[in-house]
Amino acid sequence: MYGHQSTRLLPDDFPQFFERAKGAYIWDLSGGRYLDLMCAYGPNLLGYGHETVDRAYIRQLESGDTMTGPSKIMVELAESLVELVSHADWAMFCKNGTDATTMAIMTARACTGRSMIIRAKGAYHGAAPWCNPNILGATAGDRADQIVCNYNDVASLEAAVELAGRNLAAILAAPFRHDVFVDQAPPNPTYAKRARELCDETGALLIVDEVRAGLRVARDSSWASLRVSPDLSCWGKCIANGHPISALVGSDKAREAAASIYVTGSFWFSAAAMAASVETLRIVRTSDYLERIQDLGDRLRRGLNAAATSHNIRLRQTGPSQMPLFLFDDDPELRQGFFWSSQMIQRGVYVHPWHNMFLCAAMTEADIDMAIDAADGAFNALRLHSGVLPAVKQLKRPSELRSTSEGKSVEH
């Protein structure tokens, strides 16, 4: 098993295969049922097997899906997305989040006639050779035109811009720090604003990669609340509630450049996932899904804090509460994280020891309370075993998945 759904880097008792998914739950091949705090690593926003979204998919499939041209639903979807995302004047659709981020840097390079991209060290922007966290199989050329800075560190961003000189095509940023293995962090407003200013000063484009966070933290680009408008933003995962589609949207400034590059894919014009996305975005616009997952996230965070404290365990919960990451203090080898996650899965709650999680709108307060109960038991077990936690053989080192070569670094 390869990629982000491999259990190779998870505790041994994590099931690799699943039989069924419905609402907030997944079932493994032995019938074990789990409250799923991973939500398919993001795509499950409204609940697995969502009735009206899946019905929209099937209805479109029955009239036409992958055809010799797109359906008119493509225009409807583009209009929905442009209406939702305040900086967007146009939209292009693709399949993978990586397609969207790759199209974004191509658009920026075509727009500026320059090549250099600045991105933050440790940030995940996909699994193509230019951005893959594991450089095996990539060439030096794939990453030659990149500079890495430190997220939220204005001085390091400015140094990177200085280093890029007149060759800066784009600053590519995650909406908040959601790297693996380290605490999540909200965007420093000064950093976000400075990124916008530096792009304006140099003529480079600002790209925000919303693939992981989009629609879970806002009904708009994540930096809209900071009053920072990117030129391009990348969307994927949950924009069709699990059906395969991703998107690049942009402002008029980037329109001509986006139209000039040649990007395509066999299934990029398939209509069924677009119909599912139109319905997902309708629910996003008209329901309180966002407030509900925020409330559920807050409830979970409070409950876990109380349970951890009662067992004298220091748990760090970071990131937006609806996209939480749990790390334990004094746990450099993740022994506590792996043991506790294993205890949770045994209690019917799927959590992740080093990747951020995701809440969905199909969860209820009762589900969250059940997770808190499970956590209480897992914390208790952790306390009882604290002196004798097994080593985590899955991870040679926690940095295993971090990039060992991300282009030029301003720290060098």
Place this chain on the structure above:
Amino acid sequence: MYGHQSTRLLPDDFPQFFERAKGAYIWDLSGGRYLDLMCAYGPNLLGYGHETVDRAYIRQLESGDTMTGPSKIMVELAESLVELVSHADWAMFCKNGTDATTMAIMTARACTGRSMIIRAKGAYHGAAPWCNPNILGATAGDRADQIVCNYNDVASLEAAVELAGRNLAAILAAPFRHDVFVDQAPPNPTYAKRARELCDETGALLIVDEVRAGLRVARDSSWASLRVSPDLSCWGKCIANGHPISALVGSDKAREAAASIYVTGSFWFSAAAMAASVETLRIVRTSDYLERIQDLGDRLRRGLNAAATSHNIRLRQTGPSQMPLFLFDDDPELRQGFFWSSQMIQRGVYVHPWHNMFLCAAMTEADIDMAIDAADGAFNALRLHSGVLPAVKQLKRPSELRSTSEGKSVEH
């Protein structure tokens, strides 16, 4: 509109959007019905809206599609594909054809510890920066480790291998020449065998890109009939009859390297398209779909030849008859091609003036005879207008879509 489904480079009367697709036919938004000789640029192998394939998709969707791990159907699909493709010992699944070709070169680079890839000038292997036919948005680094040779030209292949020296990671080849704007050509068996030998001599991997041709020319790797086994082959488009999935398969030699690279995507483990692919491969194994589309292709080729000859028009039909390309003699600006294709669309047959086409198993002899009738009328119109054909304003030059920079060329 972007990518391969844009009508920007087609005659003005080609519809951009479609309302419906069923069997061998597509309907535009005005209710115009067309026998579709493009088959969605390949994905439609068994007929649009295929009953048992779509039922398999929907059934799997109802139990679980994009989940926190794959379904066991992934193993079933891998076994089906490995059983079908004689050189394959393992399979990995992704979404775009480009995902599969990119994974192939990454695997070859990880396997050999070298970087250089040899591919044929003008061959299409996807739309990522490393292989895009339009270099806008790509950097020099994206293509630094490639050498282009001429397809079917043994001396040029040998010169490319010589140039790569000890840095050769892979030879990447299309199963036959299916470039745009030029006659298609079958693989020269000497060329294919020499590619294999050169890989064996140098320790490089041989990759055959079956994304466009796979399952339409054989129930195996396309070069199996030449007794040439690649180490890796790339599949996509029609392997789930239009549902979004692609694949990389490989031999044991490449297994460890394929497992070592980090490649992934939000929807690469989605189960519904895998269920559709299992059913598609079952039909591929157990039905005469291949012989039928070959017979239909031969019938079309004979009919078109007779009709063209009767109007004293010199039409070149190249490629396997089930993946035909039509080009006219003495037509450097494609005036005849555009005029004739326009006449065909007006007669209810969707053909393409410069890209190979695809037949599907839902076509009948009556459909083919209708297409031949339409062609007869279109040839007649072409003859009547031969002196006054309008210029093709869509194409600045027919080479517009050909790569202007494909890495080092052995011709330089």
